[in-house]
Amino acid sequence: MSIAQLAPALRPELSLAPPPLETAVAERTPNPAPRIRAVPEGTEARGFVLYVGLDEAKAAAAGTNLHRIVEALKALAVEIAPNAETYAAVALAPQGAGGRDVDVVRLALQDPAALAKYRQPEDAADRHPAGVIVDISRKRALLDGETAALTYKEFELLQYLVLREGRTIDRAELISSLWNADEDEVPNERTIDVHVRRLRAKLGGYEDIVRTVRGVGYRFDRHADVSIRQASTPSPDLF
CATH class of the missing domain: 1.10.10.10 (Winged helix-like DNA-binding domain superfamily/Winged helix DNA-binding domain)
Structure with missing residues (x-):
């Protein structure tokens, strides 16, 4: 799956392709290889976590579902970096739970920054x-x-x-x-x-x-x- 195919994969009615990743980065900063976050000495970055706050009802209203979004994002990661390893986890919460979707997800998946707010x-x-x-x-x-x-x-x-x-x-x-x-x-x-x-x-x-x-x-x-x-x-x- 190419980058241009990502949007149609999530919502078939969408066909606009985003600009190449290299172009988008270059437009944001003159540094061609920016460091998103400083890595402390003695450690190395081994990957990243992307929290997505979205329930099945909202996904359905957008013309897709969580499974299709997860599969499309995993395919995109492999398209960009063939050696990338992916793992997806679904955050569960009782029906009717309050709060922003993404905050519920971060807490359910034990995000340290989110947990710190409750300490x-x-x-x-x-x-x-x-x-x-x-x-x-x-x-x-x-x-x-x-x-x-x-x-x-x-x-x-x-x-x-x-x-x-x-x-x-x-x-x-x-x-x-x-x-x-x-x-x-x-x-x-x-x-x-x-x-x-x-x-x-x-x-x-x-x-x-x-x-x-x-x-x-x-x-x-x-x-x-x-x-x-x-x-x-x-x-x-x-x-």
């Missing part, structure tokens, strides 16, 4: 003891620097609301998402209020971070005295 210093609680820290990395909540005595299920409940900040979650969704049918004590839509009440009691003076939306369910709204700590590897529930 917080280990001594954050020591430097900022006042308020609430929801530590998803360690499955705990800190209240003014002290660990709240939450059960595993209570923390899961808090985490579920926190990761869906600003969205009201109805009781049925909380039950179906956090309890398995074979568990000994599966709440119904009336008794779920008991679990939320216990969680709020353990949050003490910060109980209002879990808001009750009358007749609907519960919601977490970001407060100035609440911070979220993520792990270097995001929670599976993040996406």
Whole structure:
């Protein structure tokens, strides 16, 4: 597959061929062999990663699909450099996950630069003891620097609301998402209020971070005295 054939391969109705790669580089810079990024001494560049944020629905709307795009890009790499080795990985996320597609992809595939945005210093609680820290990395909540005595299920409940900040979650969704049918004590839509009440009691003076939306369910709204700590590897529930 040639460069001129790349666009028609992705979308058959496109026929415009891009300018030769050498011409495009020459137009951008007088240096015929630019270094895109400095390589630290003692290391060598062995390849690159290209993150593409695109789901199947958006690909279909553009007249193509992810498989065709991947195959065309792999073929193009081999056309330009016959010795190139390629490997493609698909980033998976739960349906309805928020955020930009490319950011979801970078996090799912463990891009260090993307993960760094979610890291917080280990001594954050020591430097900022006042308020609430929801530590998803360690499955705990800190209240003014002290660990709240939450059960595993209570923390899961808090985490579920926190990761869906600003969205009201109805009781049925909380039950179906956090309890398995074979568990000994599966709440119904009336008794779920008991679990939320216990969680709020353990949050003490910060109980209002879990808001009750009358007749609907519960919601977490970001407060100035609440911070979220993520792990270097995001929670599976993040996406």
